[in-house]
Amino acid sequence: MNNGSQFEGEYPPPDAPAVSTDPPGSRPRGPPHRRSGETFDQHAGVRAGPVEGNTMSSMSVPWWAWLALTAAIAAMLAIDLFLHRDNHVIGFREAATWSAIWIAAGLAFGVVLWLWQGDEAAGAYYAGYLIEKALSVDNVFVFALVFTYFAVPAAFQHKVLFWGVIGALAFRLVFIFVGAGLLEAFFWTAYVFGAFLIWTGWKMAFQHDAEMHPDRNLVVRLVRRVVPTDARYHGDKFFTRIDGRRVATLLFVVLIAVEATDLIFAVDSVAAILAITTSTFIVWTANAFAVLGLRSLYFCLAGLLRRFVHLHYGLAFLLAFAGVKLILSETPVGKLPIPLTLGVIVATLAVSIGWSLAATRGTPTRSTVRTPTDR
Numbered sequence: 620m621n622n623g624s625q626f627e628g629e630y631p632p633p634d635a636p637a638v639s640t641d642p643p644g645s646r647p648r649g650p651p652h653r654r655s656g657e658t659f660d661q662h663a664g665v666r667a668g669p670v671e672g673n674t675m676s677s678m679s680v681p682w683w684a685w686l687a688l689t690a691a692i693a694a695m696l697a698i699d700l701f702l703h704r705d706n707h708v709i710g711f712r713e714a715a716t717w718s719a720i721w722i723a724a725g726l727a728f729g730v731v732l733w734l735w736q737g738d739e740a741a742g743a744y745y746a747g748y749l750i751e752k753a754l755s756v757d758n759v760f761v762f763a764l765v766f767t768y769f770a771v772p773a774a775f776q777h778k779v780l781f782w783g784v785i786g787a788l789a790f791r792l793v794f795i796f797v798g799a800g801l802l803e804a805f806f807w808t809a810y811v812f813g814a815f816l817i818w819t820g821w822k823m824a825f826q827h828d829a830e831m832h833p834d835r836n837l838v839v840r841l842v843r844r845v846v847p848t849d850a851r852y853h854g855d856k857f858f859t860r861i862d863g864r865r866v867a868t869l870l871f872v873v874l875i876a877v878e879a880t881d882l883i884f885a886v887d888s889v890a891a892i893l894a895i896t897t898s899t900f901i902v903w904t905a906n907a908f909a910v911l912g913l914r915s916l917y918f919c920l921a922g923l924l925r926r927f928v929h930l931h932y933g934l935a936f937l938l939a940f941a942g943v944k945l946i947l948s949e950t951p952v953g954k955l956p957i958p959l960t961l962g963v964i965v966a967t968l969a970v971s972i973g974w975s976l977a978a979t980r981g982t983p984t985r986s987t988v989r990t991p992t993d994r
Contacts, residue, residue, distance in 0.1 A: 680900045692788070692907055695724070699914075700781060706774040706855050714918030721912030725752075728908055732901070740901060742957035747892035747905030749964045750941070753934055754888050755909060757823070759917045760924055761880050765833045769873045775855045779870065780914040783877040787913070790882055791906045794889040799897040809949040812890045816942030819887050824935035838879035839872060848872060891938060894945035895960060926979045933971025937964060 699717075703709075725748055733741035762783075766776055801808040833839065842848075847866040853859040857871040892902045920927075940963060948954045 708773045709918045714915045717915035725908035743896040744901050746895050746960045750891050751888050751909035759920050763921050765876050768833050779874050786878045787881050787910050790885040795902045798893050799899050802897050809945050813942040813946035817939045820935040820939030833876040836879050839876050842875045891941040894941040927975045929975040930971050933967045
């Protein structure tokens, strides 16, 4: 009798005795954790039910796809920089037009992904894109605080945000590969990331109105200590020469403040999308297309921030939901279905935005933040 035939058709087949090839100190494996060689998404899919074909974390993405995506992002940024090469105040109509272009590009890429990799990959992309786009509203609020605090002239704000977007893309790319690698290598990182997201959601819900002092940021103080700076604006220059000495301008300090605050948002948003999938390509594209429209979104919404009085509750719930989803992925429950995740995201945003607009009907839209001279 063939010893292997008794297990024919069984799923999953029993593990044959084998000598572990894992290096000393690697993650412990035990129920209900992954078997050796099993990816994060594969493990979650097995617990949720049989999975046909490749899972998202193991989907084949050729090198030319990464190259084409990088070239497309670089081209879009170059076009944006060329069209905004002169210093001018960006009005609502111009910002709305560019926001529509960036949103259309993001939605169109989801269609390409659907035709190329199927509905599961496209669903994960759209879920991640919506989460990042929603969290971008909180970025806009913080950017408005920074610009008002440092009294940045309106004509120079778009330059700060342009280079801020490039920095945001770089931060997220690093966090994506590090985070996805940790989730694939160590099962317990799902619990750590999940707990972090739940804590961040609680903090956003109940400490959202805490007063902010951008000039006290650790990174800003460190840069001011290391780099000679002048506490004035010199046009749109980040650096200038004073008495033959090259110094950073106040606009450079503002850029550092924007990058430092976005660093925190990058950790939140990447961790939230990793709760949906650990496919680095999907997580990166969802982040990239959402972040590319961040500058236009700022000029669209900066004057409407007072209307979104309850939106932070919705964002807090989404972060906590992502944390719970990530923790459940390492339990017998497995990953929650993508359609359910999309439904929760859309419903949460609709309720929180509708609640905010209803509560602030007739309220002036322009938000005000005290400047250093007011304190």
